[in-house]
Amino acid sequence: xxxxxxxxxxxxxxxxxxxxxxxxxxxxxxxxxxxxxxxxxxxxxxxxxxxxxxxxxxxxxxxxxxxxxxxxxxxxxxxxxxxxxxxxxxxxxxxxxxxxxxxxxxxxxxxxxxxxxxxxxxxxx
Amino acid sequence: xxxxxxxxxxxxxxxxxxxxxxxxxxxxxxxxxxxxxxxxxxxxxxxxxxxxxxxxxxxxxxxxxxxxxxxxxxxxxxxxxxxxxxxxxxxxxxxxxxxxxxxxxxxxxxxxxxxxxxxxxxxxxxxxxxxxxxxxxxxxxxxxxxxxxxxxxxxxxxxxxxxxxxxxxxxxxxxxxxxxxxxxxxxxxxxxxxxxxxxxxxxxxxxxxxxxxxxxxxxxxxxxxxxxxxxxxxxxxxxxxxxxxxxxxxxxxxxxxxxxx
Numbered sequence: 105x106x107x108x109x110x111x112x113x114x115x116x117x118x119x120x121x122x123x124x125x126x127x128x129x130x131x132x133x134x135x136x137x138x139x140x141x142x143x144x145x146x147x148x149x150x151x152x153x154x155x156x157x158x159x160x161x162x163x164x165x166x167x168x169x170x171x172x173x174x175x176x177x178x179x180x181x182x183x184x185x186x187x188x189x190x191x192x193x194x195x196x197x198x199x200x201x202x203x204x205x206x207x208x209x210x211x212x213x214x215x216x217x218x219x220x221x222x223x224x225x226x227x228x229x
Numbered sequence: 230x231x232x233x234x235x236x237x238x239x240x241x242x243x244x245x246x247x248x249x250x251x252x253x254x255x256x257x258x259x260x261x262x263x264x265x266x267x268x269x270x271x272x273x274x275x276x277x278x279x280x281x282x283x284x285x286x287x288x289x290x291x292x293x294x295x296x297x298x299x300x301x302x303x304x305x306x307x308x309x310x311x312x313x314x315x316x317x318x319x320x321x322x323x324x325x326x327x328x329x330x331x332x333x334x335x336x337x338x339x340x341x342x343x344x345x346x347x348x349x350x351x352x353x354x355x356x357x358x359x360x361x362x363x364x365x366x367x368x369x370x371x372x373x374x375x376x377x378x379x380x381x382x383x384x385x386x387x388x389x390x391x392x393x394x395x396x397x398x399x400x401x402x403x404x405x406x407x408x409x410x411x412x413x414x415x416x417x418x419x420x421x422x423x424x425x426x427x428x429x430x431x432x433x434x435x436x437x438x439x440x441x442x443x444x445x446x447x448x449x450x451x452x453x454x455x456x457x458x459x460x461x462x463x464x465x466x467x468x469x470x471x472x473x474x475x476x477x478x479x480x481x482x483x484x485x486x487x488x489x490x
Contacts, residue, residue: 129330129344129362129473129479130330130479130487131322131323131324131487133317133321133322133323133324134321134323134487134489151476153470153472153475153476154345154361154469154470154471154472154473154476155330155331155344155362155471155473155476155477155479156344156476156478158476158478173478173489173490175478175489177344178344178345178361178469179469180344180345180346180361180466180468180469181290181343181344181345184290184463184466205489206321206323207321209489211489
């Protein structure tokens with residue numbers, strides 16, 4: 105728990121973004137939708153599959169690496185806003201914006217991303 | 230030429246009868262309200278009539294937003310909901326679950342899901358709603374059958390739905406929904422729960438489909454509960470596969486907590 109709090113402090117906590125997914129595969133109450141956190145990360149895995157797409161990333165924190173899991177909406181919904189199965193690949197260096205898990209674990213709900221070429225998807229700062 | 234005409238006459242006669250003489254071939258009897266040889270199982274010859282139905286082509290995504298109202302519950306249903314609400318509040322807003330996130334919500338919440346689109350398939354005697362979520366299929370019988378008596382109906386996630394067209398509005402009546410499934414924000418219903426839906430295009434925007442739902446329950450609800458869902462059209466969209474067990478990152482712990490992996 106201590107390590108988790110430390111890592112959250114190391115991340116910039118940004119102002120809330122107006123994004124509130126409604127009824128889905130499960131409730132979003134496990135995420136703190138009032139907080140948006142910026143993660144500079146390297147993609148280790150991108151899973152494009154229902155019920156939710158997932159991004160797994162490595163986040164460097166004070167010389168160490170943390171593995172984070174970021175849940176997204178459904179692939180079909182993501183496709184509506186420009187995502188594709190090939191939008192991310194392992195090794196991509198990205199900046200992710202997420203709503204963090206309330207319990208402090210290394211996970212969150214996707215808000216937006218800046219891709220290696222500088223283009224963005226979703227809501228970014 | 231003459232032969233063609235004879236065939237046409239034979240076809241017309243078949244239509245009028247509802248079908249050729251049909252020996253019972255399977256194990257099932259005609260459904261409640263229909264006679265032998267009638268119903269959706271005798272679709273041939275009735276496809277042309279479908280062209281008079283409204284244009285619901287493409288897939289439909291739920292529009293988010295709109296204020297959600299709270300159903301007015303009765304007796305134990307109210308006190309159970311109060312306890313549920315207190316429990317959720319004590320748990321950081323996270324609802325505890327007694328079943329997997331890989332099991333669908335059932336009616337009517339299956340019609341109110343934001344992330345996964347729907348498609349409506351018309352065929353003689355039925356409307357089929359394919360749902361990306363959990364790859365669920367909902368059948369609305371429009372062949373004139375009635376509901377079986379409630380005591381003969383097996384309670385299910387989707388319930389038993391019959392429908393008819395009033396102009397361009399599909400009116401659907403559903404009973405027999407499992408009483409373990411919350412119908413709105415943790416609220417439960419009895420086995421007398423009854424849902425009516427009026428589904429139609431928005432007259433001001435044909436790319437919006439409207440589903441006006443009214444829920445009634447003599448045991449659980451003090452007054453009918455109304456909820457309206459609207460959906461936006463994606464004309465070239467398709468449903469994606471949904472195999473929950475292949476990507477289940479949210480298992481349920483023995484304490485009912487949704488785990489995040």
